Amino acid sequence: MRACRREPVPYTPxxxxxxxxRYMAEYREVRARTTFLELCKTPSLAAEVTVxxxxxxxxxxxxxxxxxxxxxxxxxxxxxxxxGEGPVIHNPVRKPADVxxxxxxxxxxxxxxVYEAIRQTRRAxxxxxxxxxxxxxxxxxxxxxxxxxxxxxxxxxxxLMYDDxxxxxxxxxxxxxxxxxxxxxxxxxxxxxxQLFDSWVGCLSPDDYREFVLPHTRSVIQNVAAGVPVIHFGxxxxxxxELMREAGGDVIGLDWRVRxxxxxxxxxxxxxxxxxxxxxxxxxxxxxxxxxxxRILDQAGGRAGHIFNLGHGILPETPVENVIAxxxxxxxxxxxxxG
Amino acid sequence: MRACRREPVPYTPxxxxxxxxRYMAEYREVRARTTFLELCKTPSLAAEVTVxxxxxxxxxxxxxxxxxxxxxxxxxxxxxxxxGEGPVIHNPVRKPADVxxxxxxxxxxxxxxVYEAIRQTRRAxxxxxxxxxxxxxxxxxxxxxxxxxxxxxxxxxxxLMYDDxxxxxxxxxxxxxxxxxxxxxxxxxxxxxxQLFDSWVGCLSPDDYREFVLPHTRSVIQNVAAGVPVIHFGxxxxxxxELMREAGGDVIGLDWRVRxxxxxxxxxxxxxxxxxxxxxxxxxxxxxxxxxxxRILDQAGGRAGHIFNLGHGILPETPVENVIAxxxxxxxxxxxxxG
Numbered sequence: 001m002r003a004c005r006r007e008p009v010p011y012t013p014x015x016x017x018x019x020x021x022r023y024m025a026e027y028r029e030v031r032a033r034t035t036f037l038e039l040c041k042t043p044s045l046a047a048e049v050t051v052x053x054x055x056x057x058x059x060x061x062x063x064x065x066x067x068x069x070x071x072x073x074x075x076x077x078x079x080x081x082x083x084g085e086g087p088v089i090h091n092p093v094r095k096p097a098d099v100x101x102x103x104x105x106x107x108x109x110x111x112x113x114v115y116e117a118i119r120q121t122r123r124a125x126x127x128x129x130x131x132x133x134x135x136x137x138x139x140x141x142x143x144x145x146x147x148x149x150x151x152x153x154x155x156x157x158x159x160l161m162y163d164d165x166x167x168x169x170x171x172x173x174x175x176x177x178x179x180x181x182x183x184x185x186x187x188x189x190x191x192x193x194x195q196l197f198d199s200w201v202g203c204l205s206p207d208d209y210r211e212f213v214l215p216h217t218r219s220v221i222q223n224v225a226a227g228v229p230v231i232h233f234g235x236x237x238x239x240x241x242e243l244m245r246e247a248g249g250d251v252i253g254l255d256w257r258v259r260x261x262x263x264x265x266x267x268x269x270x271x272x273x274x275x276x277x278x279x280x281x282x283x284x285x286x287x288x289x290x291x292x293x294x295r296i297l298d299q300a301g302g303r304a305g306h307i308f309n310l311g312h313g314i315l316p317e318t319p320v321e322n323v324i325a326x327x328x329x330x331x332x333x334x335x336x337x338x339g
Numbered sequence: 340m341r342a343c344r345r346e347p348v349p350y351t352p353x354x355x356x357x358x359x360x361r362y363m364a365e366y367r368e369v370r371a372r373t374t375f376l377e378l379c380k381t382p383s384l385a386a387e388v389t390v391x392x393x394x395x396x397x398x399x400x401x402x403x404x405x406x407x408x409x410x411x412x413x414x415x416x417x418x419x420x421x422x423g424e425g426p427v428i429h430n431p432v433r434k435p436a437d438v439x440x441x442x443x444x445x446x447x448x449x450x451x452x453v454y455e456a457i458r459q460t461r462r463a464x465x466x467x468x469x470x471x472x473x474x475x476x477x478x479x480x481x482x483x484x485x486x487x488x489x490x491x492x493x494x495x496x497x498x499l500m501y502d503d504x505x506x507x508x509x510x511x512x513x514x515x516x517x518x519x520x521x522x523x524x525x526x527x528x529x530x531x532x533x534q535l536f537d538s539w540v541g542c543l544s545p546d547d548y549r550e551f552v553l554p555h556t557r558s559v560i561q562n563v564a565a566g567v568p569v570i571h572f573g574x575x576x577x578x579x580x581e582l583m584r585e586a587g588g589d590v591i592g593l594d595w596r597v598r599x600x601x602x603x604x605x606x607x608x609x610x611x612x613x614x615x616x617x618x619x620x621x622x623x624x625x626x627x628x629x630x631x632x633x634r635i636l637d638q639a640g641g642r643a644g645h646i647f648n649l650g651h652g653i654l655p656e657t658p659v660e661n662v663i664a665x666x667x668x669x670x671x672x673x674x675x676x677x678g
Contacts, residue, residue: 153654155619162623202575205595205617207634236541238577239597256544258578278544280494284501295546315492 006305018313068136092148133191137198202236221248255311272305345644357652407475431487472530476537541575560587594650
């Protein structure tokens, strides 16, 4: 929390995106008894995997176990997590007229199971471990519900954007209103910081981002309850960093394609940064891991406001012992740096 | 050719990556009679699709029809283009010891069918249309032969790189020696410029690029016959542009994620640039297409040394009439700009 506010800290705090995930035996054990969607919707299990990850790794923050797509159901989208195939949407938005099918989020309590998971997690976590809530950012959610699943080129999403800007903006505004309510309900339940995941936004040119995305992401962030730090994260965003900062966020996520020092410079030192180890380095030997982690800490240079993280989520086959080693290395090496 | 040398031109020249491809009926007709690999290996057919694309679109350059992976066969790699699945390598390099299995390219004439296709194309093309030869860049080829096909996270390639730098560099050096010979044989056959495709290099951090890639790409480019313009292209390279320039090339390819004016500034105006329309804009209505093309021409500002192109290859479902319209728009709008 202090790092989010760019206050001095005794060592660089670290947590890892997707730290509760398939790479961890404890998680696989829980998942063996339930489907992914049931796990998300059962607060006691979601709380269990969230807390277990923190304890097993020794990280400095928890992020609630959930999925960015859950919000789409109360908007009128049929969502299915097919076995081993990732999420599938059976009624994607393709034509401008489909946008009218989307429902306004009237009842934020449709996602009560997330808030209950947050309450249970908060009770189970050690007091000094902050709990992060999150949502997908408007662009990533919009492209998901247009493409109907994963995508390589985002042809459907961009076609709607270019061919009917009116329908595009109406859809993005509706999603953004829902997201602001959703994040504030998470905060009310006990989330102490919130993160927007714009994982797919790196497919856009800066000019398209400015026109089609920035106003909507900004409206979500502006509507988050005052005083709660917002982490604004994307991947492949090297040319979007200044614009993401303009959209908002106390902490901007960087991926490994940009050097942390250069990225921070461009964002401005009046914001905090989070990042930015390539998740694949966790597959390497520990000497290479240490060298890469050290390079990032050196680039941060002990400046207040750096949260160590990966540049994207932990991959499913990652060796858990390397993840634990990374957390230890960052604590140990940064302890010297800070003082 | 004049644009490559940054000499004044009456209008901005344009050609499009993968301009001979599945989106075009004439190409699909040829492909219906043969496999992809047979098409590559039959000079008369390769020449036919190359020339047809130029004539149908009215572009200002031809690029020889071939595949970046063809060079892997004489290096000892079993390559198969499976129906609808893209290339598959049955004996990928995974362990450092596998690197020893790779063979030095002793006989550059193993790829005689490419040179013959170049000769036939040169004879069939109008005199004022230059013919571009090409190869994959060392990193993209190395990651292909390690991953064994397409990849999302490049875990195997990066693991080899991090865990055994010696094996990595030996492999990259062997590939680079082969590529220099291959490009020079294409030039001898009649290619007037050559392009290196580093399509996958955008998965790397700048520090990893500098250490593991730059010296090898540089050695290929330095060994290309003097006086022949080299186009150095990659995607997702927004943070690598300065390093790619350092590796070499008279023309640097830009994708749409970077604004053309900013990218050119960073590369330096003493190099030419190629790019940088998002290929997905070709799916939009022609007003949006014109607006995006105009923005790029405006960013180039009539400066000598801009070759208009996409930021990546034409996608298979692209409407051919929009491709033709784009070529006309660029000629027409840039004529005013230059004139």
